[in-house]
Amino acid sequence: xxxxxxxxxxxxxxxxxxxxxxxxxxxxxxxxxxxxxxxxxxxxxxxxxxxxxxxxxxxxxxxxxxxxxxxxxxxxxxxxxxxxxxxxxxxxxxxxxxxxxxxxxxxxxxxxxxxxxxxxxxxxxxxxxxxxxxxxxxxxxxxxxxxxxxxxxxxxxxxxxxxxxxxxxxxxxxxxxxxxxxxxxxxxxxxxxxxxxxxxxxxxxxxxxxxxxxxxxxxxxxxxxxxxxxxxxxxxxxxxxxxxxxxxxxxxxxxxxxxxxxxxxxxxxxxxxxxxxxxxxxxxxxxxxxxxxxxxxxxxxxxxxxxxxxxxxxxxxxxxxxxxxxxxxxxxxxxxxxxxxxxxxxxxxxxxxxxxxxxxxxxxxxxxxxxxxxxxxxxxxxxxxxxxxxxxxxxxxxxxxxxxxxxxxxxxxxxxxxxxxxxxxxxxxxxxxxxxxxxxxxxxxxxxxxxxxxxxxxxxxxxxxxxxxxxxxxxxxxxxxxxxxxxxxxxxxxxxxxxxxxxxxxxxxxxxxxxxxxxxxxxxxxxxxxxxxxxxxxxxxxxxxxxxxxxxxxxxxxxxxxxxxxxxxxxxxxxxxxxx
Amino acid sequence: xxxxxxxxxxxxxxxxxxxxxxxxxxxxxxxxxxxxxxxxxxxxxxxxxxxxxxxxxxxxxxxxxxxxxxxxxxxxxxxxxxxxxxxxxxxxxxxxxxxxxxxxxxxxxxxxxxxxxxxxxxxxxxxxxxxxxxxxxxxxxxxxxxxxxxxxxxxxxxxxxxxxxxxxxxxxxxxxxxxxxxxxxxxxxxxxxxxxxxxxxxxxxxxxxxxxxxxxxxxxxxxxxxxxxxxxxxxxxxxxxxxxxxxxxxxxxxxxxxxx
Numbered sequence: 001x002x003x004x005x006x007x008x009x010x011x012x013x014x015x016x017x018x019x020x021x022x023x024x025x026x027x028x029x030x031x032x033x034x035x036x037x038x039x040x041x042x043x044x045x046x047x048x049x050x051x052x053x054x055x056x057x058x059x060x061x062x063x064x065x066x067x068x069x070x071x072x073x074x075x076x077x078x079x080x081x082x083x084x085x086x087x088x089x090x091x092x093x094x095x096x097x098x099x100x101x102x103x104x105x106x107x108x109x110x111x112x113x114x115x116x117x118x119x120x121x122x123x124x125x126x127x128x129x130x131x132x133x134x135x136x137x138x139x140x141x142x143x144x145x146x147x148x149x150x151x152x153x154x155x156x157x158x159x160x161x162x163x164x165x166x167x168x169x170x171x172x173x174x175x176x177x178x179x180x181x182x183x184x185x186x187x188x189x190x191x192x193x194x195x196x197x198x199x200x201x202x203x204x205x206x207x208x209x210x211x212x213x214x215x216x217x218x219x220x221x222x223x224x225x226x227x228x229x230x231x232x233x234x235x236x237x238x239x240x241x242x243x244x245x246x247x248x249x250x251x252x253x254x255x256x257x258x259x260x261x262x263x264x265x266x267x268x269x270x271x272x273x274x275x276x277x278x279x280x281x282x283x284x285x286x287x288x289x290x291x292x293x294x295x296x297x298x299x300x301x302x303x304x305x306x307x308x309x310x311x312x313x314x315x316x317x318x319x320x321x322x323x324x325x326x327x328x329x330x331x332x333x334x335x336x337x338x339x340x341x342x343x344x345x346x347x348x349x350x351x352x353x354x355x356x357x358x359x360x361x362x363x364x365x366x367x368x369x370x371x372x373x374x375x376x377x378x379x380x381x382x383x384x385x386x387x388x389x390x391x392x393x394x395x396x397x398x399x400x401x402x403x404x405x406x407x408x409x410x411x412x413x414x415x416x417x418x419x420x421x422x423x424x425x426x427x428x429x430x431x432x433x434x435x436x437x438x439x440x441x442x443x444x445x446x447x448x449x450x451x452x453x454x455x456x457x458x459x460x461x462x463x464x465x466x467x468x469x470x471x472x473x474x475x476x477x478x479x480x481x482x483x484x485x486x487x488x489x490x491x492x493x494x495x496x497x498x499x500x501x502x503x504x505x506x507x508x509x510x511x512x513x514x515x516x517x518x519x520x521x522x523x524x525x526x527x528x529x530x531x532x533x534x535x536x537x538x539x540x541x542x543x544x545x546x547x548x549x550x551x552x553x554x555x556x557x558x559x560x561x562x563x564x565x566x567x568x569x570x571x572x573x574x575x576x577x578x579x580x
Numbered sequence: 581x582x583x584x585x586x587x588x589x590x591x592x593x594x595x596x597x598x599x600x601x602x603x604x605x606x607x608x609x610x611x612x613x614x615x616x617x618x619x620x621x622x623x624x625x626x627x628x629x630x631x632x633x634x635x636x637x638x639x640x641x642x643x644x645x646x647x648x649x650x651x652x653x654x655x656x657x658x659x660x661x662x663x664x665x666x667x668x669x670x671x672x673x674x675x676x677x678x679x680x681x682x683x684x685x686x687x688x689x690x691x692x693x694x695x696x697x698x699x700x701x702x703x704x705x706x707x708x709x710x711x712x713x714x715x716x717x718x719x720x721x722x723x724x725x726x727x728x729x730x731x732x733x734x735x736x737x738x739x740x741x742x743x744x745x746x747x748x749x750x751x752x753x754x755x756x757x758x759x760x761x762x763x764x765x766x767x768x769x770x771x772x773x774x775x776x777x778x779x780x781x782x783x784x785x786x787x788x789x790x791x792x793x794x795x796x797x798x799x800x801x802x803x804x805x806x807x808x809x810x811x812x813x814x815x816x817x818x819x820x821x822x823x824x825x826x827x828x829x830x831x832x833x834x835x836x837x838x839x840x
Contacts, residue, residue, distance in 0.1 A: 301632070
């Protein structure tokens with residue numbers, strides 16, 4: 001057959017896959033530009049603004065730390081080691097999540113498996129794709145830092161050429177390890193066991209971090225007279241970041257030595273990084289295909305992992321005799337008074353869908369666990385600072401951090417909610433409750449779920465800062481308003497800019513509406529926190545006249561209405577006349 | 581061309597394919613019928629190499645699907661009920677891409693598409709993005725892309741879903757022609773009329789077992805019915821269901837007995 005098998009000029013399968021996917025990406029960009037130049041404009045302005053602002057902030061921070069008498073250089077050095085070691089961990093986590101989704105829950109992979117492409121080639125392509133998807137945020141974060149560091153230290157011109165090469169090498173290692181972990185998980189764990197493991201690992205990490213960084217309580221006298229000793233202990237606690245087998249250590253050392261002009265030492269670390277990348281990259285690129293094939297076959301053949309035991313099989317066979325019993329979620333919703341049955345059904349469906357998609361709540365869990373670690377250590381902060389200005393500054397920073405986290409979640413999870421109904425509109429849209437109520441129910445669920453996290457978090461952080469009750473109530477009120485606004489904004493824009501063809505939430509978010517939502521959320525948080533901070537009745541803001549303070553609160557309320565209530569109303573109006 | 585030997589596939593405690601053996605010869609048009617969750621798609625997934633069998637083996641054109649997957653995939657094409665296509669490509673770009681994956685040079689791609697594209701009435705869609713096309717048109721593109729390299733074995737899972745009567749006819753005609761030219765076709769469908777009209781032999785899978793195989797006439801004899809194939813299908817699957825229930829009841833009463 002295939003008389004056409006003259007293969008001399010035909011590109012390799014990997015090259016074909018790269019060509020096709022690059023073409024797809026280019027078309028997506030062009031379509032986005034054709035449909036809305038505003039999207040591209042918004043993106044460019046946001047990225048430029050972010051880069052300039054982040055570079056300036058990093059530059060000032062490095063300059064400030066560098067002025068610390070006698071220890072400035074050492075502090076900066078340690079901060080760089082610490083930063084890269086944490087970024088390595090985050091990159092690894094990001095690669096596991098994205099690698100798993102991209103390798104095992106992707107329609108393209110299942111399609112490619114049936115074509116004459118080796119499992120190794122499919123893995124190669126998916127590995128490249130996952131690495132880029134998992135690492136772009138890292139590049140965005142690290143570029144301004146390295147730029148600012150080079151400027152602050154007066155680095156030679158060739159540093160700016162080397163830095164991108166080093167970063168490109170660095171992202172390969174977490175990508176390879178992340179894909180290997182993803183393959184192991186896919187091969188051996190089903191969804192439920194993975195969920196249990198994820199919760200267990202996060203809890204363990206939380207407890208481990210708390211135990212390791214158990215803060216030492218220092219009084220003011222200690223702070224003033226024993227600075228060197230305190231710093232010495234701080235440096236000891238963070239010495240793990242200089243563990244010589246960490247890839248982040250090789251990268252940091254390469255960067256630091258290059259900036260210092262110690263080129264031979266820098267080249268040594270670059271070569272260490274390069275040789276590891278070459279070794280693990282080669283293993284990944286040549287020897288992972290068959291493991292990947294076994295894992296993908298396992299994911300398509302999966303029953304419950306416990307089914308190998310008889311007791312589980314007997315239990316499931318008893319369950320197969322259908323006796324419907326309400327699960328915990330249904331039982332919980334049953335306790336809510338005056339909830340209409342159709343509203344309860346929509347709520348229950350949304351909660352179940354969210355819970356059963358581990359990739360969704362796994363990221364949420366990690367984000368808020370990090371904040372919880374930070375907040376739980378705040379109590380030591382107040383013992384070290386007597387000046388109420390710093391305590392209040394910290395409380396407003398907490399409000400900003402909590403809201404920023406919430407904004408990433410509302411954009412990532414709440415914004416796509418309406419679009420996700422796209423393929424189910426035949427049932428939800430045609431049901432007697434109507435789309436308007438569906439959207440209202442979604443807002444209700446999103447707000448309640450968000451408040452369950454944000455309200456205790458803010459209250460707890462205020463408690464840790466030993467703020468009096470009236471201030472706790474003030475911040476609780478602020479976070480309630482901000483939670484409502486951010487969720488309304490996400491739901492409203494989600495209804496105004498739906499993508500009904502896509503069923504992957506992460507892809508829905510990358511459109512104009514999602515980007516716009518993120519940008520507006522960010523601007524809202526910055527504006528709100530600044531207005532609230534300047535209108536603060538406490539914390540040494542006496543220089544602001546009472547009239548301006550009132551104006552600040554009115555401004556906060558106005559901003560909340562403009563960015564929360566209005567998009568939500570427009571979204572509802574659009575949904576009421578929606579043609580599907 | 582296709583040989584399935586004692587194929588077994590377990591999903592935990594569920595036996596999706598149960599000791600299935602089948603040989604399909606060159607140029608044979610084989611249709612497989614069965615109720616939902618009977619094991620048809622699982623069999624196809626094993627045949628196309630998407631999943632590994634728990635035991636037994638599958639081979640295509642003499643090549644074992646697990647041992648020599650690339651040799652198999654070079655000779656086999658597969659079209660599922662909802663095929664994956666790259667949304668931002670045009671049909672022409674997609675066809676070139678799949679042709680090149682099958683190592684076809686430019687001339688072979690041109691020659692092949694020149695025959696198939698007009699046949700499936702795709703000329704006017706060739707420069708439109710696939711995302712803007714209807715399900716039926718996408719299905720036709722998938723079928724053309726699968727036929728382009730003239731595979732020795734063609735596996736189709738519910739290919740007529742979303743096709744209008746005219747294009748259903750086109751697909752049937754093309755498949756019949758190809759089958760007469762030596763292509764082995766393995767078609768999974770719920771449409772009994774298509775199976776009866778097109779297939780040389782029909783297999784019925786139920787509870788993962790191949791409970792009957794033969795021509796329409798042979799199936800009628802085997803089931804003891806006459807008239808429409810629907811009657812035979814319902815009768816055979818009902819007999820199998822009774823058998824499974826009786827076997828389960830017997831197993832409950834006397835667990836020590838082994839029943840084949």
